[in-house]
Amino acid sequence: MKKNYLQESPRLCLSVIWLCIGVGLFLFLDSVFAYHFRFIEQFRLFRFSAEYAQEHFSYPGGPAFYAASFLIQYYIHPHAGALISALLALLACMGLRGICRHLAPRRSFPLLWLVVGMLPLVAELDSNHHLEETLAFLLSIYSFYLYLCLPRSVVRVVYLLAVSWLGFYLAGPMYEMTVLSALVYECVARSSLRKYYLLLPVSLLPAILYYWAGKGGEARVLFTPDAYYSSRLQAQAVSYYVWAALPTVVLITTLSGYLKKNMSHRLQTVSVLLQTALAFGVLYVGFRTGITYAQYITEQVNTYSRDGAWGKIVATPLNTGRYPLHAGYKNLALAEKKLLGDYLFDSKQPGSKGLCMDWNRTIDTSSLLSDVYWAMGNVAQAQRMAFEGMVASEWAVNPRLLLRLVKTNLILGHHRVAAKYLRPLLQSYGYRAEAERLKRLVGNDEAVRADAELGPRYRCVAALDGLCSVHPVRNLLDIVESNPDYPTSFQYLLGYALLSKDLNTLAYLGETYGGGPGLTPVPLLLQQAIVLIQETNPQVCSSQNLVSQAVAGQFKAFKHQMERLKENKASSATLRAEFGNTFWYYYLFVSLS
Numbered sequence: 001m002k003k004n005y006l007q008e009s010p011r012l013c014l015s016v017i018w019l020c021i022g023v024g025l026f027l028f029l030d031s032v033f034a035y036h037f038r039f040i041e042q043f044r045l046f047r048f049s050a051e052y053a054q055e056h057f058s059y060p061g062g063p064a065f066y067a068a069s070f071l072i073q074y075y076i077h078p079h080a081g082a083l084i085s086a087l088l089a090l091l092a093c094m095g096l097r098g099i100c101r102h103l104a105p106r107r108s109f110p111l112l113w114l115v116v117g118m119l120p121l122v123a124e125l126d127s128n129h130h131l132e133e134t135l136a137f138l139l140s141i142y143s144f145y146l147y148l149c150l151p152r153s154v155v156r157v158v159y160l161l162a163v164s165w166l167g168f169y170l171a172g173p174m175y176e177m178t179v180l181s182a183l184v185y186e187c188v189a190r191s192s193l194r195k196y197y198l199l200l201p202v203s204l205l206p207a208i209l210y211y212w213a214g215k216g217g218e219a220r221v222l223f224t225p226d227a228y229y230s231s232r233l234q235a236q237a238v239s240y241y242v243w244a245a246l247p248t249v250v251l252i253t254t255l256s257g258y259l260k261k262n263m264s265h266r267l268q269t270v271s272v273l274l275q276t277a278l279a280f281g282v283l284y285v286g287f288r289t290g291i292t293y294a295q296y297i298t299e300q301v302n303t304y305s306r307d308g309a310w311g312k313i314v315a316t317p318l319n320t321g322r323y324p325l326h327a328g329y330k331n332l333a334l335a336e337k338k339l340l341g342d343y344l345f346d347s348k349q350p351g352s353k354g355l356c357m358d359w360n361r362t363i364d365t366s367s368l369l370s371d372v373y374w375a376m377g378n379v380a381q382a383q384r385m386a387f388e389g390m391v392a393s394e395w396a397v398n399p400r401l402l403l404r405l406v407k408t409n410l411i412l413g414h415h416r417v418a419a420k421y422l423r424p425l426l427q428s429y430g431y432r433a434e435a436e437r438l439k440r441l442v443g444n445d446e447a448v449r450a451d452a453e454l455g456p457r458y459r460c461v462a463a464l465d466g467l468c469s470v471h472p473v474r475n476l477l478d479i480v481e482s483n484p485d486y487p488t489s490f491q492y493l494l495g496y497a498l499l500s501k502d503l504n505t506l507a508y509l510g511e512t513y514g515g516g517p518g519l520t521p522v523p524l525l526l527q528q529a530i531v532l533i534q535e536t537n538p539q540v541c542s543s544q545n546l547v548s549q550a551v552a553g554q555f556k557a558f559k560h561q562m563e564r565l566k567e568n569k570a571s572s573a574t575l576r577a578e579f580g581n582t583f584w585y586y587y588l589f590v591s592l593s
Helices: 010-032 034-041 050-056 062-076 080-103 110-123 132-149 154-171 175-188 199-203 205-212 219-223 237-256 265-289 293-307 310-315 324-336 340-346 363-376 379-392 399-411 415-426 432-439 445-450 454-461 472-482 487-499 503-513 524-536 549-566 572-579 583-589
Strands: none
Touching: 010 034, 010 080, 010 110, 034 062, 034 080, 034 293, 050 062, 062 080, 062 132, 062 154, 080 110, 080 132, 080 237, 110 132, 110 237, 132 154, 132 175, 132 237, 154 175, 154 199, 154 205, 175 199, 175 237, 199 205, 205 219, 293 310, 293 324, 293 363, 310 324, 324 340, 324 363, 324 487, 340 487, 340 524, 340 583, 363 379, 363 399, 363 472, 363 487, 379 399, 379 454, 399 415, 399 432, 399 454, 415 432, 445 454, 454 472, 472 487, 487 503, 487 524, 503 524, 524 549, 524 583, 549 572, 549 583, 572 583
């Protein structure tokens, strides 16, 4: 007869269950929220230096910030964020299960410890939320579990007092939940509460003194979950749910521990299965509602842009007609692939804002605009937007934009400034290799000009002396004239001319640069514009060799359909379906926005 090792070894069975939960959670996070972890990585810069450690170990909550930043730096790897988050959630669930088993050994609460244990993970889906709350939550769980293991005496009081003061220094105000959970437990357990009366106010003493000293900022940051949220915003409700989670678990399990009637083994099994299914259902809904679709898409295309995965951005379904941010990323990807002049009208366009959207002082917009100006070769504006993005970041640091500042200063000849920006990057984990490469360019203009990435942009500003206009089209004209071999700036200039229906500029581009370096063959939409110009005003553009036979034939078909439309023999829907992505349709039927 074969042995059933899972039945004979409860520990082995429990280990298998934990392994399944951990692996399942990792696979879920890695497949659904892979971009989120890489997105939030760029808002911190952990540095391996004594100065950085001293800075963050010098104030309450600083050690948790230091530990969180240390973990987040590894989110730069595609699967690391999901793995670290899954492990932290698993540790929380294991600790809560231990508390439940200690307080109510005859009851099973998978619904409780699964949902509550993963609640901080749901909160983390908000990019304004800080990982420090998850670490502080773990500290509270295991501090309270150790408290339960101590004998009921004055030792517990001394321990709670020490933990509350130490917890405030290590992780901020979450320590209050350990003390409150202990008070809930002792109250329900009908213990002698004389020793605990002054515990809560005494435990708050360090935070009160710190606040009175004027060093802690607002009271909400020292005493509420706002400490674990962006200092510029009010914490969301889920942060308060995490705050109240541990005392709630203690209250429910302690009360249930006094129930004398036991459930049958079969009923207990059914209860566990139902609770587990309900827990996963609640968590699934929480994860799905924890991040909006618009934010998910923003994080996705931001990650693709960071990696230079332009083909993936083009393939991503974006609402370009409604969101200029989406259009900006789509058009950036097309320009980088030298296809903007071919496929600009394959997606809806919100006017010229789809090429370069209005700056609204947010980090998302600043980051995109810096990428767009960098692609255009407009180094001065790329530098400005990178700096504004740094300022818009919560801690005024963004390693991705910091690299941009290094590169722009190298191009503009500000080598001392570039060296200053390189110092923190050289002390980092994920950016050290790139920083060391750029360090070799400091003080060497010849090396900058020879660099594959910086050299072409150096030639874009060589004739401009670093100056730029507030009008992107004026800048693009100057860049194209100073460096006609740089194709991306031409793609953007062509895009502006197409969207504004500027036939004179389109004719000029065709006559001056058509068939030149990087423009063979001539972009499809420019060919369509030239055909239209030759039809309406042939003396403006007489170059016949710029238009292929296929485009000329397509234009004849378009005119034929237009005649049918005038005679009511064809519908506008048919015309849009066949020619909606052409310049001719855009020129005649789409109004300028």
